[in-house]
Amino acid sequence: MxxxxxxxxxxxxxxxxxxxxxxxxxxxxxxxxxxxxxxxxxxxxxxxxxxxxxxxxxxxxxxxxxxxxxxxxxxxxxxxxxxxxxxxxxxxxxxxxxxxxxxxxxxxxxxLGAIVLGLIVGLLYTIYRVVFERRILAITGARRLSRREAAYLLPLVVDAAARLGLRNHPPLLIDDGRDANAFAYTRHIVINQGLLDEFNYEREPIAAVLTHELVHWRNGDPISAAFVRGVALPLYLVQAGGGWLRERARNSVLRFLVWLAFWPVFVTVRYFVVPMQAADSRRAEYRADEGAILAGHRDGMRRVLARFRRSFEGGRNGWVAAVCASHPPNELRLEALEEPGIDYPLPDDDAPALPLPVLLTGTD
Incomplete structure (x- = not known):
């Protein structure tokens, strides 16, 4: 913590x-x-x-x-x-x-009382997240695997854990959201349906993502993140709520009003809290990518990072989105994944397809 x-x-x-x-x-x-x-x-x-x-x-x-x-x-x-x-x-x-x-x-x-109170709140929040994590994830949309999903995903998780030298692995859950996301929590790993659809259930990129999240779980990164959120609990609640409102505002006027109401919190998180967490966040991402390489999923991890402009671990609320924004740029993560002696020209073969140019004729 x-x-x-x-x-x-x-x-x-x-x-x-x-x-x-x-x-x-x-x-x-x-x-x-x-x-x-x-x-x-x-x-x-x-x-x-x-x-x-x-x-x-x-x-x-x-x-x-x-x-x-x-x-x-x-x-x-x-x-x-x-x-x-x-x-x-x-x-x-x-x-x-x-x-x-x-x-x-x-x-x-x-x-001193404020310091002790902040640490106690952080500890209690971390315990709460660990103990009630399954129920919290169920409320936010995560569910158990179906029979077919278990037959497809569980062998990938078991193989990834074996390659990393782990004796066990956390339960795997599915979120039916269409965003291509995956998250490691203190006791679970959640993979979005959108990530499976994005790669059409290809085993290599999905296995690379699962291995990446297993490294996060094994290294206790979710515990560290939960403790930071707990210490900042008053700020976290306001930032998460304000970010949720801003994402769901239907026009620019409403978004501006939300920003006007919450701007001191947004600015504090974006320009003070996040930069102070950035170093540890970036180390954790490089470490998880390196774990995927050591498990033999270099190509799969490169395919995943080349597909997305930003980290595939997108935020569920304003706080998580702000912290995930401190992840290293995907291009630098791709550079760290390069195998010596191999040329990696741009554009990547797995990069998103660019829109085709529209040719205009001289006819009316």
């Missing part, structure tokens, strides 16, 4: 130190101070600058001319920058101002 220490740290800071609230405060104060500075500079003109700055040789004259020529834009820009910095700092420390006013020990105890 603590393998991805940077991811856990980022999740804790973002969720329990209220980074989205600090971003919202920064935006609000930046807008307010920027607008006030623009209006004030327009009314006051050269008197906008304090007398002490205007008396500075050369610098005072230069700043006065700049304010007059920019028609208040310069003052507004300064107001926006200062407002954003002050608002963010206020948002970050506001929650701890009360305890620290009562004494340093009370403030430190509050911070």
């Amino acid at each position: 603590l393998r991805n220490a940077r991811g856990v740290f980022a999740a804790f800071v973002a969720a329990w130190l209220y980074v989205p609230a600090a971003l919202a405060a920064a935006a609000l104060l930046a807008f307010t101070t920027g607008g006030a500075a623009y209006v004030y500079s327009g009314v006051q003109g050269e008197r906008t600058l304090p007398q002490e700055l205007r008396d500075v040789p050369l610098l005072g004259d230069a700043m006065e001319n700049l304010l007059l020529r920019s028609s208040g834009v310069q003052a507004a820009l300064i107001g926006v920058i200062l407002g954003a910095l002050i608002g963010f700092l206020i948002g970050m420390i506001w929650v701890f101002l009360g305890p620290f006013q009562d004494g340093a020990l009370d403030g430190i105890a509050t911070v």
